[in-house]
Amino acid sequence: MSERADGPTTWALDISDVSAGYDGHKALEGVTFRIEPGCLAGLVGPNGAGKSTLIKIVLGMLKPWSGEVSIFGRAGKPRPGSVSYTPQVDLVDWQFPVTVSDVVLMGRYGGLGVVRRPGVRDREIAASALERVRLTAMADRQIGELSGGERRRALIARALTQQGDLMLLDEPFAGLDAAAQHDLISLFQSLVTEGKTLFIATHDLSCVDEDFDHAVLLNKHVIAFGRPADVFTTESLNEAYDRHLMVVRSGQSTYIGL
Amino acid sequence: MEGIIDFFREPWTFEFMQRGLLAAAIVSAVAAIVGSLVILKGMAFIGDALPHASFGGVAVAFALGESLYIGGGIAALLTALAIGFISRRGVIRNDTAIGIIFVGAFALGILIVSRQDNYTGDLFSFVFGNVLAVSWNDVWLTAAVAAFVVLIVLLFYKELLFNAFDPTMAQASGIPVAWIEYGLLVLLALVTVIAMQTVGIVLVVALLVTPAATAQLLTRRLSTMMLVGAAIGVTSSVVGLYVAWYADVSASAAIVLTATAAFIAAFLFAPARGAVWRGGARDA
Incomplete structure (x- = not known):
């Protein structure tokens, strides 16, 4: 073919x-x-x-x-979900009540299937993605408390947890x-x-x-x-x-x- | 000392007050949970439209001698689905579509009521709420619907959160966003039906929006926002019923105004986010 x-x-x-x-x-x-x-x-x-x-x-x-x-x-x-993705920042509601680590964990949601919750392994992947973009210290902040550059890095960490090569x-x-x-x-x-x-x-x-x-x-x-x-x-x-x-x-x- | 205890105990020595408290507490808790998603998605207008539209169904059911709950429920569901359908087509603006549909359904209700010769007191308890007139059957129905709504929110929490926060990414990740949107509208319709009897059509939106908005000022995660919102709703119900008992005023209005007072307090004094502290920081 x-x-x-x-x-x-x-x-x-x-x-x-x-x-x-x-x-x-x-x-x-x-x-x-x-x-x-x-x-x-x-x-x-x-x-x-x-x-x-x-x-x-x-x-x-x-x-x-x-x-x-x-x-x-x-x-x-x-x-x-096979391609890791980061949308434009102005499509995201930064006042939304989620923490930085919640946002990063969302990258795992697509692969979980309906109703299933993220597990220990998903949390480990999210934690290492946060570390990769140097935001570990910010994990428990509300997402809107981050600076412009940190917000991008948080979205990139979320894309990393999707583990797409592209x-x-x-x-x-x-x-x-x-x-x-x-x-x-x-x-x-x-x-x-x-x-x-x-x-x-x-x-x-x-x-x-x-x-x-x-x-x-x-x-x-x-x-x-x-x-x-x-x-x-x-x-x-x-x-x-x-x-x-x-x-x-x-x-x-x-x-x-x- | 005994006087104080009696003061707090007296209202609950009457069974209709116990029933009213149970119904109001259940409704305001579940309304705050669904209301959290409603305000985060900017759907407050739909939260006002569904109760109004359901009045059309209530009136039809009244004319036919059927259950007012079922009539209101069907009208709310149909309206929710129509709004979802029209807004996905994108031909006219979402809020325009909502305005057209809900006023149409509400006018239908008025039209039918205007032709009724018999006593329409039941209908007016749906418009302005009559929490002290709920029967035990109403309480059990309310509890069952509320339990179902909470169960659905728990099961699909992950999808509801993702779709509310970042629908583009949610869709790109393979989350069935269209189903989640419709599902949320159906949950909203269910809350509408059980909230109508308690606070009445015109005040349902207050139970959806006000405790949830208060909670948003005090929390930084959706799950805690839902829980704190539910707690504020329940507290407003208790305080509102005391006010209604001792001041001899409408219970639904007293419940809503208690929630409004809580919001104003949080708006002014919420830690770090209150207008008072922010105003000071801006001046400095």
Whole structure:
């Protein structure tokens, strides 16, 4: 069945000719790209480019109209929970009465099945995920008492307890200051060295350009994918952002902004 | 000293007061538990809409000579499912759909009542509540429904918590969020039915929202919020019934206003979160 034996490895994520949308409205058209295992990959594109749609498809929350999605060689509709996931922070109610460790434990819920409660093993996994993101001391705090950077790390700890090898993160940098952002990137890089594959939707092109291994530039279709330096050409960016972006390269650093 | 003891003991020497206390305590406890989920999901308006809509069913049952509970229950369930269905379609705004449906059902109730020639006192006890008129049968029915609701919340606590906190992630994890949403609406309909007799249609939302909101100011976990909310509800029932007994005022109004007073106290003086301390911190 799987005729794609051309790659040296199984792809962490292999999207092939995917089209999708809502209510007859097309959001993605003929999207094709691959991400190799053990890398830090960015998903970038303007608002309305279909990033959220693509994320839903990879998570198995939305069925594509056509095309194929395969995660670590497993084709078909992705199993819910097989991909670790972190939603956008503004989708989360931070005033909600839950502690940090409650939130992290939620990553185990999907795998438990209805009615079953998390057990000792689930709590151990949650505790080690909290330790991994250096939040053990905060375990009993109400989630809203955390700082912006700590909130991201709590959500990442929750994604870690899902134990997927592919992690999908939606806008983890939004609203963070530079120090918190660098802290998060070094956490991502160390997760990659531990064998995780991170696929991160972000608006921060400069950060992808400097620190990521791969980039997918999306605007309804894939405009370019590969190494960031090859993807973020003036030509491609102009196509994706309709000439609204400015690219400044100076030495090692790149600034891409509106 | 004996005077004080008599003061506290006197109301409960009457059986209708004992029945009233049991019914009010059970209802306010279970309303706070479900109400915790209701306020965290921003569903307070639905909590007001279901009791009003159920009045349509109560009136139909009254006209047909059937059980008012069953009539109200069916109307509340149908309304809950209709709201769930319409809001999932996303054609019109959720709160608009709720407004249309519940006022329609309530108006139907008024229409039917306006054609009734016989005594409608029973109906008005559903509108304004008459906790001191509950029978032992009412108390047992209330206890059975409340026990069922609590059992469901215990069984599906994990799903209810996850869906209330982070529905996107819950859905991505394979939690059947649509079923959980409908299930919560059904629980709300059940609480509505048993709460109507106690506090009346217009005050049900107070039992759902006020003790739970008070508890949210005092706790940092959903499970403790539910327990503290239930305790506040039960305490409000006891205090409210004393006030009703000695001041000779409506029991349901006294229960609700006691809960309101508790909320105001927590809003002002809750540790760290009270307006008084926060106001001071902002000035500093």
